[in-house]
Amino acid sequence: MTLTVPTTDTTRTGISVKRFTAWRRRPWAGYAVVLAALAAIGAIYAGFSPQTDRAEAADTTRAAADLNNGRQLFNDNCASCHGLNAEGTKDAKGKPIAPSLIGVGAASVDFQVATGRMPAMNPGAQMPRKEPIPAFNTEIKTDYKEPEKREEAEKQKAEAEKNLADLRNYITSLGGGPEVPSAAAVDPEGGDVALGGKLFRTNCAQCHNFTGQGGALTGGKYAPELSKSDVTPTQIYEAMLTGPQAMPVFNDTTLTPKDKQAIIAYLVKTREEPNPGGNGLGRIGPVSEGLAGWLIGIGLLVLASMWITAKKPKKLKKS
Amino acid sequence: MSDTTAPKAVEGGLNFLDDRLGSTTFLKRNLKKVFPDHWSFMLGEIALYCFIILLLTGTFLTLWFKPSMTEVIYDGSYTKLDGVKMSEAYASTLHITFDVRGGLLMRQIHHWAAVLFMASILAHMLRVFFTGAYRKPRELNWLIGIGMFTLGMLEGLFGYSLPDDLLSGTGLRITQGVAEAIPLVGTYIYMFLFGGEFPGEDIVPRLFTLHILLIPALILGLVTAHMMIMWHQKHTAMPVRNQTEEQVYGYPFYPVFMAKTGAYFLFTFGVLALLGAFAQINPIWLFGPYDPGAISAGSQPDWYMGVLEGALRLMPNWEITAWGHTLSLNVLIPALIPLGIIFGGAAAWPFIEQWVTGDKRLHHVNDRPRNAPVRTGVGMAAVTFYGLLWLAGANDVLADKFHVSLYATTWFFRFAIFIGPVLAYILTKRICLGLQRSDRATIEHGVESGVILMSPDGAYSERHEPARAEERHVILSKENPRPERPAVDANGIPAPSTKGPVGHLRSRLNRAWIADDVPIEDVGHDGHGHGNGNGHAAIEAGEDHREISKH
The missing domain is CATH 1.10.760.10 (Cytochrome c-like domain)
Incomplete structure (x- = not known):
């Protein structure tokens, strides 16, 4: 660690090692190194740190905004039946109107909303599959010829996909559940x-x-x-x-x-x-087969028998 | 027949046959056999031709079908079932469907022919019933027909069960349940039939033998008897001009009717080929192999078993348990009662009607349905009863397709099968009587001519013209009810047929039969219709014509 042997070697840059070594030995050298290192760290820190900070802050705000959007969508479309906190509602007699959505998970939201079953229109024995409401309709037509129309449709679709994702995340945030x-x-x-x-x-x-x-x-x-x-x-x-x-x-x-x-x-x-056997007749089994047998089979044969018996030979024979 | 003599070779051959069989006289007599013309007389022929096609296509199918419950692992052209365990029966049906040339077409024609066979028998029976064609002397043929329909149901059930697919297995499971529900001997019958626990190894081979040997042979025998009796008794005729109880008026068998019926065979075959080629039936590859743990929504039998299915679906769950035995009314009643009423009622009807009306004459000219309002009403009540049960057999499909509640359909049918037939009877009888009145108006006042006359004082009226002779004949074919024999004769002795509670019942039914009837008398607007007059006189005279009505 100590090189006390004097030497005449020079570095490739022309600064002699002797001189470098001499600087090193100056009393201020230690301070200078520390300062330089601090400056470098400061510079690097200054270069990176504020950026991550900003990005993190932006992410948090966006996530919060998304969640907020999810909550907003929930409040607009779902809360009237499922309750403001998704806790479910009951009628005066204690009969459930709509179940709690806490813990149902993203898979359930995705299924119910993407198939148009929710938001439900008319409460009945069962919610039918229908076209999802525009805010969640991810299946809209986008293959328009006109660029403006197509762009508009694609924008709408992206919006719907985002809405659906936000709603899923909002419901997941309430209590987890099965994922998509x-x-x-x-x-x-x-x-x-x-x-x-x-x-x-x-x-x-x-x-x-x-x-x-x-x-x-x-x-x-x-x-x-x-x-x-x-x-x-x-x-x-x-x-x-x-x-x-x-x-x-x-x-x-x-x-x-x-x-x-x-x-x-x-x-x-x-x-x-x-x-492979022709028309599938709805693939529902013997009911449609029986119907076809009677209507088409017997129907055609009755027509044939009417036609055949209506044909009269020129001379009627009597016996 | 022809004036030119046949070539020598032909004549030689014919002479050879004639010398040995004496066939000339037979043919001479029978080739001239007359067949009256009406489209509804062809319905029974559909069944005959379907039966022939069933025999032919069925034989084709037996060449590849293996009636075996041995378990195999499928490795054939239908890759969706690759590696699935199934019975050899199911695997061989898949083989016929996908690997045998024309196999699927033959399967489909066979199945469609079965559907049309049963449908045409039913249609034919309805025609015979509503026109009163079952009356003396044709009661035997009516009974044979009912026998054939019943055998056809069994034959269809067994055929449906052979491929051992999911639906057929479900059908067999119900068959097993019905067998078990028979009091006392049920479990024995089930064990004998299946050779052990359900489904077992024996049932498919056993059903196969019954399906291809015994039942077709029985049906063939009955078909032959049916045809021979029909040939012997001659066909009935519609009550149109020239048709009388004494003679049939129509076309000779050779050449006219033979050509027509031959063409009709081709029509039947054509329709079956059309259906077989373009309408898929019984897609067993979609049903999958039978597995007692699996079932499909909308599991229905073929249409002719739908009545039983419907009865079973409507029946409340009633059971009686006594002395350690369970009497399963929930299965027994639907299995026996509805078809018992319909078939038993149909079989007994000709005799009941004869007993009630006291009409022991031979009938060769059919009734118009309106001229026998009670018969037509009872027939429509039976049709309604059958039809409602039939629909109830498809209640889940109805509920699904028409978006109604399943239980609502069940309850609707539970009430409708009792109310519907009564309503149908009343409505039909009223419609018949209304038609009778309109007939009487036609005879008494003629038909509307469309000519409006204004009288000098300004009143408008329409001129009526006498109906055409053909129409008059049809209307006047109605037989007016004969006055009931007095219950007590001049010496105060009651007629034997009215004595006792049975006789009393008979008299009451007889009065109900002819109550409200609208008598139609020939008031003589008819200028040249002596033919009509004769027919009418014959009916007036009644019994006298019995002897000569052998036509």
């Missing part, structure tokens, strides 16, 4: 169709029919049809996970995520599958 499944988890391509068919027939077909055409339930309720393409894999997954309306919950121990994906695969494959 990832795209990979609901991909029909990744599911085992044969297993899905088996699980579907055991767990789902009793209400939704063997091809997901839907069916009647008690008390005016019904199992909706799953055979239309606007029922997305994500929505099917969310429905199993959260058990909306009359549907039971199929949690991850009853039906593992793999099982759920298999069921989605079965449903999507089935609805895309053409009917």
Whole structure:
């Protein structure tokens, strides 16, 4: 640590090591180094610190704004039935009007709102699927030819997606709950169709029919049809996970995520599958077949018999 | 028939046959057989031709179908079921559907033919009932028809159960339940039928044998009897001009009717091929293999079993438990009572009617439905009863498609099956009587000519013209009720048929049968209708024509 041996070497810059060493030995050198280091740190700090601070502050404000937006949307569209704190409401007799939304999770919000079931219009036995209200309609048409129209529609769509996300986050912030499944988890391509068919027939077909055409339930309720393409894999997954309306919950121990994906695969494959035997007659089984048999089959044959018996040969024979 | 002689080769062959079978006289007599023309007379033929097509397509299907409950793992063209465990019966049905050339088409034609077979029998039976064509001497053929319809239901149920798909298994489960519900011997019958616990290994092979051998043979036998009796008794005729109780007026079998009925076979085949090609039926690959733990919403049987399904759905859950045994009224009543009423009632009807009306004559000319208001009313009541139960069998589909509450449909049908038939009877009878009145007005006042006359004092009136002879004949085919025989004759002795409570009941029913009837008399607006006059006179004279009505 001490180089006391004098030397005549010079550095490549021409400053002799001797001189450098000499500076080092000056009494102020220590202070200078400390100062320089402080300055450097200060400079670096000055360079970075205020920026992160600002970014963090901006993030917090935005998150707060988003949450606020979520709350605002909730207050505007949901609170009238579900209560200002999402605690649910009851009528005078103590019969629940709307359930508490604390802990229902993002998956439930996504399912109910994206399928248009919530906000509900007319309270009835069951909320029907309908077009979501404009604030949440993420499925609007954007393929307009005119650029202005398209831009407008895309903006609206982005707005709706943000609104939906804000609402989800707001409800999640109240008490957690199941998350929206990832795209990979609901991909029909990744599911085992044969297993899905088996699980579907055991767990789902009793209400939704063997091809997901839907069916009647008690008390005016019904199992909706799953055979239309606007029922997305994500929505099917969310429905199993959260058990909306009359549907039971199929949690991850009853039906593992793999099982759920298999069921989605079965449903999507089935609805895309053409009917090899001609018109599927609604794929609801023997009722429509009987109707077709009587109306078309017997109908055509009665017409044929009328035509045949109306034909008169020239000479009528009498015996 | 023709003036030119046949070529020698043909004539030689014909002579060969004639020498051995004496067929010339037989053919000479039968080829000239006359068939009256009316479209509704063809309904029964649909059933006959469907039966032929069922035999042919069914034979095709047996070439590949394996009636076996052995468990296999599917590995065929329908990849959606790859690796799924199923019975060999189901796997072979998939094989017929997807791997046998024309297999799906044959399956679909077979199934559509079964649907139309039963539908046309029912339509034919309705025609026969409402026109009174079952009356003496045709009661036997009526009973044979009911027998064929019942056998057809069984045949359809068994065929539906063979592929061992989810729906057929559900049907079998109900069959098992019905068998078990039979008091005392139910469990034994179920065990004998299934050869052990449900579903077991035996049921499909057993049903297969019944489906392809025994029941078709029985139906074929009954078809033959039905046709031979019909041929022997000759066809009934609609009450139009030239048709009398003594002779049938129509086209000879050869060449006219043969061409018509041959064409009608082709029509039937064409419609079945059309349906088979363009309308999917019984997509067993979508139902999946049977699994006692699975079920689908909207599980219905084929239409002809819908009545039973509906009865079962409407029945409240009544059970009686006594001495350690349960009497399952909730299954027993729907399984036996509704069809018992309809089939038992239909079978007994010709005899009941004969007993009530005391009409023991032979009938070859049909009634118009309006001229037998009680019969038509009872028929419509039965149609309503059957139709409501049938609809109730599809109540979940109705609730789903028409957005009504499921329980509301159940309760509606529970009341409607009792109220509906009564309403139908009253309404139908009133409509019939109204039509009778309008007929009488036509005979007495003629038809509206559309010519408006103004009298000198300014009143307007429409001129009526006598109806056409054809129309008059149809209307005058009505047989006015004969006055009831006096209950007590001149010497104060009551007629034997009115004695006792049974006789009393008979008299009352007889009065109900003819009450409100609107007599229609020929008032002689008819200038040249001596044919009508004859028909009318024949009815007036009544019994005298019985002897010569062998036409």
